Amino acid sequence: MLGFLSARQAGLDDPLHLRRAESTRRVLGLELNKDRDVERIHGSGVNTLDIEPVEGRYMLSGGSDGVIVLYDLENSSRQPYYTCKAVCSVGRSHPDVHKYSVETVQWYPHDTGMFTSSSFDKTLKIWDTNTLQTADVFHFEETVYSHHMSPVATKHCLVAVGTRGPKVQLCDLKSGSCSHILQGHRQEILAVSWSPRYEFILATARSGKSRQRRYKFNVINYLKRVNYGKICNDSRKGLKFTVSCGCSSEFVFVPYGSTIAVYTVYSGEQITMLKGHYKSVDCCVFQPNFQELYSGSRDCNILAWIPALYEPVPDDNEATAKSQLNPAFEDAWSSSDEEG
């Protein structure tokens, strides 16, 4: 760290170097921290999370009871301990609430004024964040597993929707209707995703099978395939994994039962497992600005994984150092040897 800093001071290094090194270190040090809590709003499992890409401040969560909650992640209290407050929520009493489990929530990529949510009640809803009311509703014939908006698209405003049927539908937000139907799958579509670099590439997948269909308009994207090994997925739904951002070698966080497995993206090597949930994890999302990871599980918890701080360097007089520690961390061995 200090070496990087001095090199940066001397102008020897690219500014990106320091940033990459530091963020990689932080990602590798992710752990469950007692200083960060997420308010418990959900009464049932958390299916989906999304952090808005503009500021990285607000997080949406969709529960399996149809509830959508909006969290403020920023700690403005100047205290180390912080509980992420729920800013607002679409509860069961809300008139426009989803009837069944919310499967995907996504912010509008360019603005926090709008977000989308799709649910098992066969609808895709477009929400106005400020009034928290639906701006538009798309109805489908089958339950919706997933939807996605292109994060980079500027020329179109299409939402790709994967349902239980074998067709991928593209909904145009401008016109408010389904503009395309893409066929190619034979079974349900559990995941859809636009390419993060190119405007017109869409990948869709069935879970389990590494069957990826690229729907291309102009450019053919070279997709490198990495075998990450077997990922256990006993649910019938898609899992939402996430990729870190801004590290020297990127990491992928994949829900793995009740743990989260961390792999390197390019080599597929498993780095570690994050244990903390008590039931299977459904989704996780990475906050790139502070290298934080949020994960939602069926045990109703949203856990925040925060980079570990530096251990305070033990001073010369250990007594003072120990006294600053939490008393719970002290050992309680009885002093006399006979007692044991």
Add this chain to the structure above:
Amino acid sequence: MDQRLSVLVEDLTTSGEPQLDPEKMKELKKICKSSEEQLRHAYHLLMTQLTQEHAEVRLSAFQVVAALFTRSHQFRLLVVSNFQEFLELTLGTDHEQPLPPPREVAQKLRRAAIQAVEAWNEKFGEAYKKLALGYHFLRHNKQVDFQDINARTLAERKREAEKQRRLDSIYRERAKQAGAEMEEMSEEVRSCLTEVESCFQLLVPFDFATSPGVPGEDAFPSTSLCPAAPGLQDEELPCCSKDLPAFPLPLQADDGSGDLSDEEQDEFVRSHGLGSHKYMLGLELHPGDVVLQETEDNRAVVHSARDALKLIRNKFLPSVCSWVQLFTRAGIHDQRLRRAIELKTELEAAVRKYKELNIKPQEGPGRLTTFLEDGSEDEEEEFVEVPEKEGYEPHIPDHLRTEYGLDPPAAPVQILKKDPPEGLVAQGVHLRTRTRRDEEASDPTSAAAQLRLLRDRLPPPASTSSSQEPDEAQKLAAERARAPVVPFGVDLCYWGQEQPVTGKILKADSQHRFWKPSEVDEEVDNADVSEMLRSRHITFAGRFEPVQHRCRALRPDGRLCERQDRLKCPFHGKIVPRDDQGQPLNPEDRAREQRQQLQRQTEHPDWQDPEFMRDVEAAAGVDLGSSRCSGKGKGKGKKRKYPNLTDLKKQADTARARIGKKVFDKAAVRRVVTAMNQMDQKKHEKFANQFNYALN
């Protein structure tokens, strides 16, 4: 040190005791304290023990963990880092892997774990986030009630509540029914009670209701005491006899003896016809002596009271009791319950009164039922009305007299004179037959009875026996005794008769008007047929001779075989003469037997494969002799690794398991299968000529 640690952990966890051994625990703690390395090692050892499929092992391991958890931060970190698994293993939070048997210990482990988790959360929850999360998870997701003593989960509680609710509704329904029934029946009960009450009133004219308190040992001294007399009077008068009207008078005399003057006394004595006034009148009274004599006068009343009582005891009282029970069980404490209880007390009072009355049955030629009923009112229910024949036999047949403990009747002198058709039979009739006939004669439907009737009507024939000489009679009797008894047959029927008709075949001549067959014998004498009428075929199958000899082969337990087969013992083969040691007497037999034994030893049947036998023995816990079979086997395997733990396999020794072992035995199953196959086959044979059955 490492070895010591693992040995300690194993000892502690496999002790099977509900509490840990403090000495070993101290040692373990000392080792753990010494270094973090040891602590980590101990943690892994304990987690391994926690995964054992035995609740006692888990409980002990959990206790060790709990002891270390409060001590060491490092250990806490280790446990908390894997808290999910820890909860699964100690609480059974994962319903796919419940806690292992035995169940009581598992329950205990669960309770202990829940208490521990709560205590840990209270103490360390702030510092260890995962601990707090786990506590929260248990509390809100698993909905474990930490106050609940049984640590039941929500589902269990729900099930329990559901069951309770169902039971409640059933009880309520029943109570409702009972209420309706009571409404219907109370009228009847009331009238019955009134009837009984009035019967009592008639039988016992004074107020009987107050008396139940009086009869007690204290109030009834055995010797007469004057002050007690007025109290007694009530009791005594109706019960003992009504012809003691002057009962109180002597008492008065006794009472006032000191005050009376001599003349008065004399007069008193004289007027009562007493010799002196120094008499003491001893009056013995027992509370149980209140006896009501059933007489001609009160018979009707007594009977009606008895009938009503019977009704009460057999019908009303049980139903009232069941109502009370139903009401209390349904939690109904209103008017209905009170009424039911009132009814019950009244009915019981009536029954008690009747018992106290102690009605004596009418003596003499009373009905049989009365006889049975009275004297044992309490055991009345035990008697069942039976037809008269069972207990009462007006005529005991002679041959049964000894059984009944009666003297045999006077030796039958007169031999019955038989009627002509019976005469032939009577020739060979033994005394025994006669008695049977006597027996039959008591049955009015039998032929013998008719015979007797006939005989009675006829004038007595001249006695044959009297005319004969006594020695001749004796000879005759001896001959009769020797004569064989044969069942009656056709030959006896035509005994000594020449039957011209029988044995001849009559050929009917043709009835045709014109056509006539050639002359034939109209009668053919058939010797065979006539012979058949006079002869009797007796098949002689020989007499059964019981087997006297025994097999006497040496059995493995040292005794000799006791089987008495005629030719061949199923276990030891052909029966040959043997000596006291069970060895055959003939040398060739002996040689043969030895040869067979050798052969048997060398070859084991294939099911006695030593490996398999050892498995079976381990499963059944019985020595089947596998060690004997395998000559150089490694002996009987290890006894049991941890003798202190409850044997999980042994616990399957319930009645169900035992029956199951029999029923699901391979041989039994095979038998059933063959039997069912046979049945199927039979069905096919039956319908084999129908093509659709024949095909399959």
